[in-house]
Amino acid sequence: MHYQFPAFEKTCQSLLCKYLTPEIFEALKEKKTSHGYTLHQAINSGVQNPDSSIGVYAGDAESYALFAPLFDPIIQEYHGFGVDDIHQSNFNPNDLHAPSSSTMEEYIVSTRIRVGRNVDNLPLGPAINQAQRHEVEMNVSRALEALEGELGGTYFPLQGMSETDRNQLIADHFLFKAGDRFLEAAGLNRDWPQGRGIFHNNAKTFLVWINEEDQLRIISMQQGGDIQAVFTRLSHAVREIEKSVGFSYSEHLGYLTSCPTNLGTAMRASVHIKLPKLGHDMKRFEAIASQHHLQIRGIHGEHSESEGGIYDISNRRRLGVSEVQCVQDMYDGVVALIAAEQSL
Ligand code: ADP
Numbered sequence: 001m002h003y004q005f006p007a008f009e010k011t012c013q014s015l016l017c018k019y020l021t022p023e024i025f026e027a028l029k030e031k032k033t034s035h036g037y038t039l040h041q042a043i044n045s046g047v048q049n050p051d052s053s054i055g056v057y058a059g060d061a062e063s064y065a066l067f068a069p070l071f072d073p074i075i076q077e078y079h080g081f082g083v084d085d086i087h088q089s090n091f092n093p094n095d096l097h098a099p100s101s102s103t104m105e106e107y108i109v110s111t112r113i114r115v116g117r118n119v120d121n122l123p124l125g126p127a128i129n130q131a132q133r134h135e136v137e138m139n140v141s142r143a144l145e146a147l148e149g150e151l152g153g154t155y156f157p158l159q160g161m162s163e164t165d166r167n168q169l170i171a172d173h174f175l176f177k178a179g180d181r182f183l184e185a186a187g188l189n190r191d192w193p194q195g196r197g198i199f200h201n202n203a204k205t206f207l208v209w210i211n212e213e214d215q216l217r218i219i220s221m222q223q224g225g226d227i228q229a230v231f232t233r234l235s236h237a238v239r240e241i242e243k244s245v246g247f248s249y250s251e252h253l254g255y256l257t258s259c260p261t262n263l264g265t266a267m268r269a270s271v272h273i274k275l276p277k278l279g280h281d282m283k284r285f286e287a288i289a290s291q292h293h294l295q296i297r298g299i300h301g302e303h304s305e306s307e308g309g310i311y312d313i314s315n316r317r318r319l320g321v322s323e324v325q326c327v328q329d330m331y332d333g334v335v336a337l338i339a340a341e342q343s344l
């Protein structure tokens with residue numbers, strides 16, 4: 001296929017615009033992974049959505065090596081992780097210091113920690129075919145429905161779910177939305193809603209999304225600010241799932257995910273937290289967040305706005321830091337944010 005260097009506007013801020021030079025484009029434009037994934041596909045989301053912050057997706061493990069001249073500097077800038085660095089994992093809840101307190105409970109509405117995972121020896125979502133996606137859904141949902149105790153629950157496929165149920169799950173922060181334009185352009189919404197769904201336990205404190213941006217998003221969440229309890233449940237759940245599902249992992253990049261921001265731990269640990277006063281001093285808010293490696297989102301997920309002075313605060317780094325460190329970043333930052341809020 002013949003295609004040309006994309007014409008980015010001067011105002012484009014994405015890491016794709018920053019690092020895709022005409023030379024890199026020429027060197028990579030004819031390359032194809034063994035699953036048939038091309039540079040054109042890898043950059044399409046950022047080309048179609050010039051307001052992307054990153055703009056690239058990998059189609060398979062091989063993409064990270066084949067398109068390394070583009071992916072490596074993006075990974076370096078987002079995670080501060082170099083080509084010779086090695087990812088380290090530590091998912092041991094005993095190494096986390098995140099005690100809850102009455103002050104934290106006053107400010108934190110809810111806590112959620114998720115990790116992304118993809119099944120070994122299959123392409124990632126952007127390059128997966130329909131049959132492989134169904135295979136993931138079938139094998140993973142079967143493994144999940146065999147879990148017991150607190151983790152025991154039911155798989156609900158998106159296909160056949162009523163609009164009312166689906167919208168309620170989204171409104172309650174349990175389920176992903178449909179029609180995300182970044183995922184759309186990355187090829188991640190192909191054959192929607194087939195093969196997608198959500199597993200959860202009765203209490204909806206342990207949930208797994210199947211075949212959204214990653215093949216699995218394993219989630220632990222609950223009301224209030226007991227970060228330690230949420231992390232402990234997630235650590236246990238991941239260990240249990242790993243007994244029957246093999247995940248795609250690299251010594252260098254950790255758990256492989258379709259978006260390079262999620263590599264490594266693939267972990268986003270967040271709280272919904274009331275910070276109405278800091279919300280009126282965004283400069284100060286952002287300075288504290290940045291100092292603690294945190295990201296600020298609105299309360300309906302990525303690319304949404306804050307409501308009623310409540311923000312979604314989460315760790316920004318995921319690669320080259322352990323799971324424990326991701327959550328510790330979030331916890332320490334939240335303590336600092338609460339102190340700042342109280343001083344106003
Ligand atoms: P992800 O964390 O999976 O990358 P999003 O930012 O889109 O993706 O969030 C997914 C959903 O999880 C959204 O409905 C969001 O409101 C919800 N969510 C995130 N953090 C929390 C939290 N601490 N408490 C309750 N819901 C949360």
Ligand code: ARG
Nearest residue numbers: 052053054055056182259261
């Ligand atoms: N591709 C989108 C962008 O570049 C999202 C990047 C990070 N978020 C994610 N859900 N992977 O802005």
